[in-house]
Amino acid sequence: MTIYKPEVAVIKRVEKLTVTESLFDLELLSGKPLGHRPGQFLELSIFGVGEAPISISSAPSDSPTFQLCVRKIGNVTTAMHARKPGDKVGIRGPFGNGFDLENFKGWDVLLIGAGLGLAPLRSLIWAVLNSRQDYGRVFIIHGARSPQLLLFKEELREWENRPDVEFYSTVDVADESWQGHVGVISTIIPEVDFDPEKTQAVIVGPPVVYKFLIKELKNRGVEDDHIWVDLERKMKCGVGKCGHCQINNVYVCQDGPVFRYDRIKNLPEAI
Amino acid sequence: MTGKDLNIYVHHVTRVEGHGNILVDVKNGELKEVKLEIIESPRFFEAMLVGRRFPEAVHIASRICGICSISHTAASIKAIEDALDIKPTWQTETLRKILMEAEILDSHALHSFFLAVPDFFGLPSVIPMASTNPDVVKTAINFKKLAHEICDVMVGRHTHPISMVVDGFTNLVTEEQMAELLKKIKAALKNDVPKMLEFFSRIKFPDFERKANYTCLVNPEMYPFYDGMIKSSEAGVYRHRDYRQKIVERVVDHSTAKHAFGPVKPYMVGALARFNTNYKQLMPGAQEAAKMLGLEAPSYNPYHITLAQVVEIVHCLESMSRLIEQLLSRGIRDERVERPPLAGWSARLPPAKKSWGVGVVEAPRGLLIHEYRINGNGTIDAANCIIPTAQNLANIEADMRELVPQILDRSKEEITQLLEMLVRSYDPCISCSAHLLKVDFVE
Amino acid sequence: MDQAESRRGGRLEKYLVAKTSFLKLVDEQIKEGKEVVAPVRQENQANFRRIKSTAEILWGGPQTVVSAKSFVFPPKEELLNYETNDEVRVQPRVEAKPLILLGVHSCDINGMALLDKVFTEKNLDENYVKKRENLTVIGVECLEPCSPESFCYRKDSVLPWDGFDLFLTDLGKNFFVEVGSAKGESFLSGLGKKATQADVDRVKKIRRERDAKFDEKQRKLKPKLSDLPVLLKENYNSPVWAERGARCFGCGSCNMVCPTCYCFDVRDCVELDLKHGIRARWWDGCMLTDFTRIATGEIFREDRGARLRHRTYRKDYYLFEKWGKSFCTGCGRCGKACLTKVVDPLDIANEIYERSRSR
Amino acid sequence: MAKPKVAFFDFTCCEGCQLTVLSLGDKLLDLFESVEVVNFREASSYKGQDYDIAFVEGSIASSKDIERIKEIRKRAKVLVALGACAHTAGVNAIRNFHNQQEIRKMVYGDKAWVFDSILAQPIDAIVRVDYYIPECPIDKEEFLRFVSQLLNNMKPFLPDYPVCVECKMKGNVCNYHKPNPIICLGPVTRGGCGAICPSAGNACEGCRGLIPDANLEAMEWLLNEYGVSAEDKFRFYRMYNGLMGMKK
Ligand SMILES: Cc1cc2nc3c(=O)[nH]c(=O)nc-3n(C[C@H](O)[C@H](O)[C@H](O)COP(=O)(O)OP(=O)(O)OC[C@H]3O[C@@H](n4cnc5c(N)ncnc54)[C@H](O)[C@@H]3O)c2cc1C
Ligand code: SF4
Ligand code: SF4
Numbered sequence A: 001m002t003i004y005k006p007e008v009a010v011i012k013r014v015e016k017l018t019v020t021e022s023l024f025d026l027e028l029l030s031g032k033p034l035g036h037r038p039g040q041f042l043e044l045s046i047f048g049v050g051e052a053p054i055s056i057s058s059a060p061s062d063s064p065t066f067q068l069c070v071r072k073i074g075n076v077t078t079a080m081h082a083r084k085p086g087d088k089v090g091i092r093g094p095f096g097n098g099f100d101l102e103n104f105k106g107w108d109v110l111l112i113g114a115g116l117g118l119a120p121l122r123s124l125i126w127a128v129l130n131s132r133q134d135y136g137r138v139f140i141i142h143g144a145r146s147p148q149l150l151l152f153k154e155e156l157r158e159w160e161n162r163p164d165v166e167f168y169s170t171v172d173v174a175d176e177s178w179q180g181h182v183g184v185i186s187t188i189i190p191e192v193d194f195d196p197e198k199t200q201a202v203i204v205g206p207p208v209v210y211k212f213l214i215k216e217l218k219n220r221g222v223e224d225d226h227i228w229v230d231l232e233r234k235m236k237c238g239v240g241k242c243g244h245c246q247i248n249n250v251y252v253c254q255d256g257p258v259f260r261y262d263r264i265k266n267l268p269e270a271i
Numbered sequence B: 001m002t003g004k005d006l007n008i009y010v011h012h013v014t015r016v017e018g019h020g021n022i023l024v025d026v027k028n029g030e031l032k033e034v035k036l037e038i039i040e041s042p043r044f045f046e047a048m049l050v051g052r053r054f055p056e057a058v059h060i061a062s063r064i065c066g067i068c069s070i071s072h073t074a075a076s077i078k079a080i081e082d083a084l085d086i087k088p089t090w091q092t093e094t095l096r097k098i099l100m101e102a103e104i105l106d107s108h109a110l111h112s113f114f115l116a117v118p119d120f121f122g123l124p125s126v127i128p129m130a131s132t133n134p135d136v137v138k139t140a141i142n143f144k145k146l147a148h149e150i151c152d153v154m155v156g157r158h159t160h161p162i163s164m165v166v167d168g169f170t171n172l173v174t175e176e177q178m179a180e181l182l183k184k185i186k187a188a189l190k191n192d193v194p195k196m197l198e199f200f201s202r203i204k205f206p207d208f209e210r211k212a213n214y215t216c217l218v219n220p221e222m223y224p225f226y227d228g229m230i231k232s233s234e235a236g237v238y239r240h241r242d243y244r245q246k247i248v249e250r251v252v253d254h255s256t257a258k259h260a261f262g263p264v265k266p267y268m269v270g271a272l273a274r275f276n277t278n279y280k281q282l283m284p285g286a287q288e289a290a291k292m293l294g295l296e297a298p299s300y301n302p303y304h305i306t307l308a309q310v311v312e313i314v315h316c317l318e319s320m321s322r323l324i325e326q327l328l329s330r331g332i333r334d335e336r337v338e339r340p341p342l343a344g345w346s347a348r349l350p351p352a353k354k355s356w357g358v359g360v361v362e363a364p365r366g367l368l369i370h371e372y373r374i375n376g377n378g379t380i381d382a383a384n385c386i387i388p389t390a391q392n393l394a395n396i397e398a399d400m401r402e403l404v405p406q407i408l409d410r411s412k413e414e415i416t417q418l419l420e421m422l423v424r425s426y427d428p429c430i431s432c433s434a435h436l437l438k439v440d441f442v443e
Numbered sequence C: 001m002d003q004a005e006s007r008r009g010g011r012l013e014k015y016l017v018a019k020t021s022f023l024k025l026v027d028e029q030i031k032e033g034k035e036v037v038a039p040v041r042q043e044n045q046a047n048f049r050r051i052k053s054t055a056e057i058l059w060g061g062p063q064t065v066v067s068a069k070s071f072v073f074p075p076k077e078e079l080l081n082y083e084t085n086d087e088v089r090v091q092p093r094v095e096a097k098p099l100i101l102l103g104v105h106s107c108d109i110n111g112m113a114l115l116d117k118v119f120t121e122k123n124l125d126e127n128y129v130k131k132r133e134n135l136t137v138i139g140v141e142c143l144e145p146c147s148p149e150s151f152c153y154r155k156d157s158v159l160p161w162d163g164f165d166l167f168l169t170d171l172g173k174n175f176f177v178e179v180g181s182a183k184g185e186s187f188l189s190g191l192g193k194k195a196t197q198a199d200v201d202r203v204k205k206i207r208r209e210r211d212a213k214f215d216e217k218q219r220k221l222k223p224k225l226s227d228l229p230v231l232l233k234e235n236y237n238s239p240v241w242a243e244r245g246a247r248c249f250g251c252g253s254c255n256m257v258c259p260t261c262y263c264f265d266v267r268d269c270v271e272l273d274l275k276h277g278i279r280a281r282w283w284d285g286c287m288l289t290d291f292t293r294i295a296t297g298e299i300f301r302e303d304r305g306a307r308l309r310h311r312t313y314r315k316d317y318y319l320f321e322k323w324g325k326s327f328c329t330g331c332g333r334c335g336k337a338c339l340t341k342v343v344d345p346l347d348i349a350n351e352i353y354e355r356s357r358s359r
Numbered sequence D: 001m002a003k004p005k006v007a008f009f010d011f012t013c014c015e016g017c018q019l020t021v022l023s024l025g026d027k028l029l030d031l032f033e034s035v036e037v038v039n040f041r042e043a044s045s046y047k048g049q050d051y052d053i054a055f056v057e058g059s060i061a062s063s064k065d066i067e068r069i070k071e072i073r074k075r076a077k078v079l080v081a082l083g084a085c086a087h088t089a090g091v092n093a094i095r096n097f098h099n100q101q102e103i104r105k106m107v108y109g110d111k112a113w114v115f116d117s118i119l120a121q122p123i124d125a126i127v128r129v130d131y132y133i134p135e136c137p138i139d140k141e142e143f144l145r146f147v148s149q150l151l152n153n154m155k156p157f158l159p160d161y162p163v164c165v166e167c168k169m170k171g172n173v174c175n176y177h178k179p180n181p182i183i184c185l186g187p188v189t190r191g192g193c194g195a196i197c198p199s200a201g202n203a204c205e206g207c208r209g210l211i212p213d214a215n216l217e218a219m220e221w222l223l224n225e226y227g228v229s230a231e232d233k234f235r236f237y238r239m240y241n242g243l244m245g246m247k248k
């Protein structure tokens, strides 16, 4: 057993979410639970094609099944989209630190997911909602480029309808079907009625959004050490050797992908 | 027989290297026109060499042809060495001889098995034979693999050799590597040659004879590919530097490749010309092979070029073994220290120099001549290259002219087939000569 | 040397062995079929190659083009092979066979000692570790600088800190042999005699002289070695990076030759049947454009200056700070390999130091 | 899954790349197993006009060529430029720097007018090219990797790093460091050949084309350091990268 040998996992179910994203339910062939934390990721192997880091999108409580939400963009992700239930793929991990729920217990939590960022955030959302009593107010803020690109539409509706969740949603560009807020995700922050003193904020999204969202949160008075970000970099090994994911002196795959903002704000390469 | 009209036009003859068309026009039983059109876009290599320093010229010259790039490299190097008055060492020349023979092996294996054989099985290509005659295909692949390995080890690669340069090699094979190659060559002689001979002795070649003028290198020491005087049935034996008086090139309208005459009549170069001329110098196994194949010297049947190639495959394997054994018995020395080969940007002209030189070798398809004029900075001022296929073109047309009336009673398909096979048997390399062939019958 | 001694919690054995008998021992091992790799001359430089006799060995300079790391972390290394018919069969590949690495200079021994740290930290890398365990490292002391580019003395790397099995010092007729491990001890198979205090003193004297010579001949490092992390940290925005970056090819030569660069790429290769294949890692380099390029096309460290800074920071700041040792052992290979003369870590440190003082 | 239909076409070139395919050895049989070769004039008389993947070798060098390549583009789902001549116009581009009338005369004398010829151009000067397999001639391993990745629905891997990377992996003494330095285009030329020329003791002549972000300013600096004349530079840049020399 080396750190580079994947375990075989079986695809149980595939659900198409949008034109480019699908949700895959998997289980390890061994039947063992994956044992992950929200916010952790896997190295997904398609043999003959390669490996790619993918966040675990489901909450640990769904074990032994776990879910990956994959956007079709390159070799591995395209090959994954060609797989059907019953097909076997390789899995290494879980890797990375993930979210430590202890940091949020007793706090109001503001969970911001931009675009595909909702995929990893979803594992945290469900972990929080599954022990809802441990937290104060729960805010979920989601943004997508257009209504067609919304992920997990049913769950979005469920969260929206839950009395114990304050839900906000926006699209960059609307169509007729869209009744809600229009504008990039950072424009929604001023409308959210949260108490900066009591809130831990989590941001997950593509590289471009962090700068703007952090600025908005700080405008509202959220302290740096109450902001959490989930960063993405190129990765080849996932285990802190290959060097690709380094941001100055931190390794995204070892020290992250989840970082408390005050700990990386001085890293010029981070945000 | 009287009154037959026939118009054949074969567009892009296949299984030859490059592009050419065959055109035959018979009116009222009378042969009006026979042409081998060469329609490859002209490449202007002679012009491309002008203004280049001599070490670069060698690498550009190699790109004239992907199948006989070692021959072009050798001819280019020899022309430069002739101009600069450089006499390479015995070791360098021996290594070059081995490389030339490896190229002959590869090229002949490609032609005889992959390009010529399918005709005798009524197949469009060798691809279906991979399942019908796997053994034969395997044998051919083995020969090609061996030839490639020899070149890879010795000069970096087979197509467009890298370390074969003026006055030596930029990278030298080791004795271990040569010994390893020797083992493999001997294994091929033992295992693959009998299979090849058995296979080819069963093939029936078309009957057709036309005595041609045969031209090739001659050398008292060995069956020559790398070095020798030129011998022509029309012009006799002469030195390489005199080729301009003996070979006349003419531009013809229907061909982007020039036609060559020696000096008046068409002539044939290549495996059969060499076989007919130098038969006695073939290695014993090769002579034996010729007997098995029923090929006697001289043979005036141009379809026998393929058989002569098979004989040369055997000869090259034997000759390479002998050359490697000689090399190993003397030991391979790294001569680069005392005698740095002339390669790369920093290569400077040696002091003694003539202004022009000629290099002649036997490429797989026959006599290959490069001639350069070099100026004081080591830059090429003028270049002339005479390619084997260009020399054969006029002779192919002469063959066709004699053949067509003999077979006019056959069906158009058969005639076309025999003409294509004739052209193919010359193994024309059209990208060399400019590029290939098409047969068109006009009825 | 003293560090290794203290790390092992005791004194290392030291012997005096006649050169001829030591070399004979190695030649016998070769005859028995053991694989021995040592620096041999290659054109006007050198390289590690498998040798057939100790006569081939090039002792001292010039430096080998590529460091000894290739034997623990090869340019291309298979990690897995697999077969995907009905069942998926995945075989991890860990190739390691005993190898004697002879004539290794301190900069490379220290390089391996540093790699030992990163490859065993947290997620132990078996592919590296198994090769490392199979290696017998016999170092040799440099008594002359091996190249004009080297600056090992400035990086406290003229002697190995750790990571060798035997270490030889040329005393003319004899080798002074320091044992670094039990494997080294058994390799010696009782050859020679224990070194006396006089021998030890003699070596000490040689080393003092050598230090003086190196101090004179090797280029100076203007800042203090231990100040490098802070110096670099304070000069993140120095114009040095952009200026040197403008002339950098981004060719990665500096990464390839370095004894402590260990980044890699992982790719799959599959047969035409699409069923059999391998996964392998190749050397990669932080100076190459693609190093941080992701599927969406974004490049996180786009300009060459920033990449050059990252490379320099890894050696003399990030990893230095983390492990307490500079990750540049001063072998000088990168400075030599860099055709446009931009990467030399000593030059960079000096330039930054000068510029920050004149500010 | 049906085997994809594959066709090979050649334009102005030495056909060394097609020959490299025919010289794949045992892998040639695997290739015939995994694809259906419908057009391969060099090796086959069968001229299929229905194909998925077209491998195109050679440069465009006559007006007839232009028509032919457009036709091929129309039929092919995937068009691959095979080798340097198709990729950068290769050595054929050398002639573009000569006076065209003069060179025709030089070769064909007063019959020069008979022949249709235009400046040598890469395939993508005329039609869209989906993928490139560079090098003169192509590398067997790279070709096989390309085909298997294409069959596997992948974007084929083409290194963006320069030749120096593989040259160093091989442990070569750099051409610039030899006692008689050899001018080498390795630092700006796309890797993937295994540094085959430097490893055989020669310069990298740039046959794989420039890397996307080649630092030509650094190249200038380097060549000036070695005292290379402008004339030598241009000649060298123009072995395979005609356009590169024209930039300056
Ligand atoms: C921690 C982390 C979590 C991620 N979670 C998800 C997720 O849940 N869903 C999802 O669809 N995508 C996710 N991504 C992005 C995803 O990894 C890339 O889109 C994917 O690697 C593309 O691989 P490919 O083989 O399809 O593309 P190619 O471009 O063919 O990839 C080549 C290689 O480059 C590397 N690479 C390329 N892009 C990226 C990237 N953006 N990030 C990291 N490595 C990259 C990979 O090692 C990959 O093997 C995540 C990335 C990271 C770092
Ligand atoms: S950074 Fe340069 S000098 Fe330092 S160890 Fe690496 S290659 Fe040697
Ligand atoms: S610093 Fe020098 S050696 Fe390193 S990538 Fe740049 S040019 Fe190449």
Ligand code: SF4
Residues within 6 Å of the ligand: C253, D163, D164, D165, D167, D168, D172, D173, D174, D175, D176, D184, D185, D186, D187, D195, D198, D204
């Ligand atoms: S020889 Fe050429 S390719 Fe090799 S390292 Fe030197 S410059 Fe780069």
